[in-house]
Amino acid sequence: MKLELQGITKKFGDFTANDAIDLVVSPGKVHALLGENGAGKSTLMNVLFGLYDADGGQILLDGEPTVFSDPGDAMDAGIGMVHQHFMLVPVFTVAESLMLGHEDVKGPAKLLNLDAARDKVKELSERFGFHIDPDAIIEDLSVGAQQRVEIIKALSRDAKVLILDEPTAVLTPQETDELLEIVGQLRDSGTAVVLITHKLREVKAIADDITVIRRGKVVGTASPSDSQEELASLMVGRSVSMAVDKEPAEPGDAALTVDGLSVVDEETDITLLDNVSFELRAGEVLAVAGVQGNGQTELAEAILGLTKTDAGSVTLDGERLTGRSIRSVLDAGVGFVPEDRTEDGVVADFTIINNLILDLYDRAPYSKRGSLQPSVLRENADTQVENFDVRTTSIDALTGSLSGGNQQKVVLARELSRDLKLLIASQPTRGLDVGSIEFVHKRIIEERDKGVAVLVVSSELDEVYALADRIAVMYHGKIVDIVSPDTDRDTLGLMMAGAHSKEEVA
Amino acid sequence: MSAPVVEPDALAHPESGEGRKRPRSYKGPIALGVIALVALVGLGFFTSSDTETTFSFAKNSDFFTIPDLTVPSLMAVIVLTVIALLLAVYSLVLATNHRKPGIWLPVVYGIAIIGALLTTAGAGRDNTSIQFTSLLTSSLFLAVPLVFGALAGTICERSGIVNIAIEGQLLAGAFLAALVGSMAGNAYIGMVVAPLAGAAVGAILAVFATKYWVDQIVVGVVLNLLVLGLTGFFFNTVMSDNPNLNQSLNMQSIDIPVLSSIPIIGPVLFQQNLLVYILYVTVIVTQIMLFKSRWGLRVRAVGEHPKAADTVGIKVNRTRLRNTILGGAVAGLGGAFFTVASGLAFGNNMSAGKGYIALAAMILGRWSPRGALVAALLFGFADALRVQLGIIGSDIPSEFLAMTPYLATILAVAGLVGHSRAPAAENIPYKK
Numbered sequence: 001m002k003l004e005l006q007g008i009t010k011k012f013g014d015f016t017a018n019d020a021i022d023l024v025v026s027p028g029k030v031h032a033l034l035g036e037n038g039a040g041k042s043t044l045m046n047v048l049f050g051l052y053d054a055d056g057g058q059i060l061l062d063g064e065p066t067v068f069s070d071p072g073d074a075m076d077a078g079i080g081m082v083h084q085h086f087m088l089v090p091v092f093t094v095a096e097s098l099m100l101g102h103e104d105v106k107g108p109a110k111l112l113n114l115d116a117a118r119d120k121v122k123e124l125s126e127r128f129g130f131h132i133d134p135d136a137i138i139e140d141l142s143v144g145a146q147q148r149v150e151i152i153k154a155l156s157r158d159a160k161v162l163i164l165d166e167p168t169a170v171l172t173p174q175e176t177d178e179l180l181e182i183v184g185q186l187r188d189s190g191t192a193v194v195l196i197t198h199k200l201r202e203v204k205a206i207a208d209d210i211t212v213i214r215r216g217k218v219v220g221t222a223s224p225s226d227s228q229e230e231l232a233s234l235m236v237g238r239s240v241s242m243a244v245d246k247e248p249a250e251p252g253d254a255a256l257t258v259d260g261l262s263v264v265d266e267e268t269d270i271t272l273l274d275n276v277s278f279e280l281r282a283g284e285v286l287a288v289a290g291v292q293g294n295g296q297t298e299l300a301e302a303i304l305g306l307t308k309t310d311a312g313s314v315t316l317d318g319e320r321l322t323g324r325s326i327r328s329v330l331d332a333g334v335g336f337v338p339e340d341r342t343e344d345g346v347v348a349d350f351t352i353i354n355n356l357i358l359d360l361y362d363r364a365p366y367s368k369r370g371s372l373q374p375s376v377l378r379e380n381a382d383t384q385v386e387n388f389d390v391r392t393t394s395i396d397a398l399t400g401s402l403s404g405g406n407q408q409k410v411v412l413a414r415e416l417s418r419d420l421k422l423l424i425a426s427q428p429t430r431g432l433d434v435g436s437i438e439f440v441h442k443r444i445i446e447e448r449d450k451g452v453a454v455l456v457v458s459s460e461l462d463e464v465y466a467l468a469d470r471i472a473v474m475y476h477g478k479i480v481d482i483v484s485p486d487t488d489r490d491t492l493g494l495m496m497a498g499a500h501s502k503e504e505v506a
Numbered sequence: 507m508s509a510p511v512v513e514p515d516a517l518a519h520p521e522s523g524e525g526r527k528r529p530r531s532y533k534g535p536i537a538l539g540v541i542a543l544v545a546l547v548g549l550g551f552f553t554s555s556d557t558e559t560t561f562s563f564a565k566n567s568d569f570f571t572i573p574d575l576t577v578p579s580l581m582a583v584i585v586l587t588v589i590a591l592l593l594a595v596y597s598l599v600l601a602t603n604h605r606k607p608g609i610w611l612p613v614v615y616g617i618a619i620i621g622a623l624l625t626t627a628g629a630g631r632d633n634t635s636i637q638f639t640s641l642l643t644s645s646l647f648l649a650v651p652l653v654f655g656a657l658a659g660t661i662c663e664r665s666g667i668v669n670i671a672i673e674g675q676l677l678a679g680a681f682l683a684a685l686v687g688s689m690a691g692n693a694y695i696g697m698v699v700a701p702l703a704g705a706a707v708g709a710i711l712a713v714f715a716t717k718y719w720v721d722q723i724v725v726g727v728v729l730n731l732l733v734l735g736l737t738g739f740f741f742n743t744v745m746s747d748n749p750n751l752n753q754s755l756n757m758q759s760i761d762i763p764v765l766s767s768i769p770i771i772g773p774v775l776f777q778q779n780l781l782v783y784i785l786y787v788t789v790i791v792t793q794i795m796l797f798k799s800r801w802g803l804r805v806r807a808v809g810e811h812p813k814a815a816d817t818v819g820i821k822v823n824r825t826r827l828r829n830t831i832l833g834g835a836v837a838g839l840g841g842a843f844f845t846v847a848s849g850l851a852f853g854n855n856m857s858a859g860k861g862y863i864a865l866a867a868m869i870l871g872r873w874s875p876r877g878a879l880v881a882a883l884l885f886g887f888a889d890a891l892r893v894q895l896g897i898i899g900s901d902i903p904s905e906f907l908a909m910t911p912y913l914a915t916i917l918a919v920a921g922l923v924g925h926s927r928a929p930a931a932e933n934i935p936y937k938k
């Protein structure tokens with residue numbers, strides 16, 4: 001089945017998310033839709049899938065104009081979608097998930113025909129080598145397995161066009177490779193695949209055609225043989241350097257010492273952080289790599305004191321941080337960039353001015369004799385917005401109205417405005433566009449060169465390699481090993497799945 | 507550098523691993539132990555050593571007669587509470603080994619404690635015995651509005667709408683059943699229209715929850731007060747001016763042939779009125795429909811992950827609207843219990859908080875019709891016990907007994923009966 005989008009336009013109020021987009025997807029091809037976050041890729045696919053109504057343009061299936069009023073229509077027409085956030089009910093079994101929405105019933109009472117669904121799961125699972133148990137509960141499955149359930153769901157409805165929305169965002173490198181292999185199999189069996197992504201490596205590995213979208217418009221097509229730099233500059237609209245320019249680190253004395261740190265979840269009794277010890281020297285970047293949910297978040301929060309620790313200690317320049325209030329930890333010279341910036345990083349309903357002094361509001365010169373000094377605050381905001389290149393109409397704008405990249409710059413500006421000894425940055429560039437990533441990375445390296453000890457937590461291997469002087473890999477709450485950044489991706493990927501590196505690389 | 511050593515197990519099941527044992531939970535065992543100790547000391551103190559307690563099980567209609575059981579009171583109390591204490595210790599041992607007891611333990615434990623309580627209550631009354639069968643019969647009867655209410659809650663909450671308005675739906679059902687039944691002079695007609703009143707209250711809740719995204723708990727509470735006010739107003743004006751609009755009607759109890767003659771079970775289950783038989787059917791049908799039918803699968807999907815349901819073409823808000831109205835209707839039917847099915851005229855605030863207890867039964871029953879039935883029966887039993895002990899004039903103050911269902915509710919809701927998880931999307935409006 002050939003799918004064509006012609007002049008698709010979608011507006012949200014004054015904002016044009018999709019501006020007259022054309023796209024042709026042919027059977028047996030992988031078509032990559034490349035663009036930064038917020039470029040309008042997902043909006044386009046949601047229009048195609050019937051979740052949004054388009055304001056203009058039309059969808060053609062094999063040359064016939066078609067209108068999808070809801071996702072059911074799209075699925076009936078042979079379009080399947082694997083969403084970035086899985087559309088699976090956590091308490092359902094795989095078989096139940098498969099049948100939801102187009103249930104097969106049997107008998108006079110018209111009860112669910114679960115056996116048929118089980119057989120279907122087994123059949124598809126065997127055909128593609130998925131190893132999925134039809135009676136497994138979704139929430140017990142690994143993320144990769146859940147994604148395979150989503151693919152089975154789409155295939156069970158005879159999807160001729162399969163849309164994968166940022167499918168690798170949550171996968172380990174190995175799972176990513178497996179997924180790309182599956183995509184190849186699907187293509188060879190005649191399915192048209194639309195791969196929505198901002199990851200150039202995947203595009204180059206699997207795509208047949210590439211369409212690049214920027215700010216809601218198609219800015220061009222590219223070939224998989226183009227270099228990563230070419231693709232990136234098409235995506236961003238200017239030339240970008242993929243590597244972070246940095247001098248070799250000149251580490252000083254040990255600044256941060258983490259010794260036997262453990263965190264146990266009070267409610268479930270699960271050990272989230274298991275006897276973690278390491279040293280971080282002034283002027284070096286230690287990147288913590290690992291698949292999401294292996295204790296990295298808890299490590300960062302435990303150092304700051306946000307999470308209660310059950311054993312172990314954290315010392316910074318000989319001062320013990322464990323057991324102190326967060327306020328006094330911050331005062332000891334710790335900067336913290338939280339992983340969920342909209343939730344923990346900024347107060348979305350505050351202006352940029354106020355977000356910039358969230359941790360400084362009670363000090364001179366920002367406040368005097370218990371009252372804030374508006375003119376000083378404004379001056380501070382003007383300087384910071386300039387220094388950190390925050391793109392905003394005004395410093396009085398609400399921080400929530402900024403793009404993700406600019407919000408992150410506000411967070412960074414605030415955290416770096418104190419004299420730091422230690423900077424903890426959790427997923428510092430998650431969801432940011434390439435331009436902002438470049439900027440954030442540059443500032444982090446600048447801090448390192450000033451002699452600050454930097455702990456970066458990231459599940460993006462590209463980021464880990466770009467920043468790290470040493471890499472600590474976490475798995476199941478433990479540090480598997482600390483290795484040098486010239487360790488290859490495959491080895492790192494295996495370590496992220498729990499395999500130990502035999503050799504101690506320091 | 508050398509090749510990494512791969513642990514095959516870790517790669518095959520990246521989600522499994524050490525540190526994932528069943529968490530130790532001492533809440534349950536401690537609660538069991540404390541209650542057993544209190545029972546041992548308290549009941550032992552109330553029971554004198556030279557008395558006997560008689561239990562009678564028989565009814566005239568039985569095939570054969572089970573003889574009365576007479577036991578020495580103090581001895582029986584001590585034996586039963588010590589059994590309960592041992593069970594508490596056993597569950598503590600299991601907990602330290604990260605294990606959970608089977609369902610038999612709380613059941614046997616409950617029987618032991620209640621047995622001890624009954625023994626104390628019936629001690630030293632030569633002419634009055636504990637009427638065990640009629641105790642169970644009235645337990646079931648008193649549980650009727652709770653079961654309907656808990657089913658209503660389950661039907662709504664499984665689709666993601668919190669139904670605090672059960673209380674109001676019960677009351678509205680009771681009112682309309684009495685009014686229409688009196689006008690028609692027929693209790694059954696009253697029962698048939700009762701669901702309409704509940705459905706109307708449910709519809710208001712549903713519209714506010716799905717169209718205007720108002721907090722469902724707030725709307726529910728407001729609706730309860732609204733129904734209380736409205737029915738009270740009509741009771742004091744129209745009904746008191748025209749007594750023939752609010753008569754005591756009666757629904758005959760219907761004996762099922764053969765089944766009703768089985769000792770104990772027969773009189774309890776099969777000598778009831780029509781509403782109770784409807785209850786059996788409703789519980790069974792809802793249980794099957796919710797977990798085995800297309801409707802149930804979709805409802806549960808909407809209550810757990812509405813967006814996922816939407817992406818497969820299920821209309822989330824329409825499903826919620828329908829379920830809330832359906833749930834309201836079920837609660838309205840339960841409301842008929844208070845008036846036409848009990849042979850009573852309507853009275854102000856007749857539901858008297860039963861709707862909230864029903865909500866607790868729903869939670870205790872873990873949002874399943876079967877569980878709701880069991881939980882509601884437990885509450886019904888506590889209520890029936892209070893009534894019977896009042897009749898035989900027990901030494902135990904009836905105020906304490908009146909409190910037991912509520913105490914049980916608090917313990918239940920506090921999660922002492924194990925982890926129960928509400929539908930994930932409950933009380934979260936679905937906005938597209």
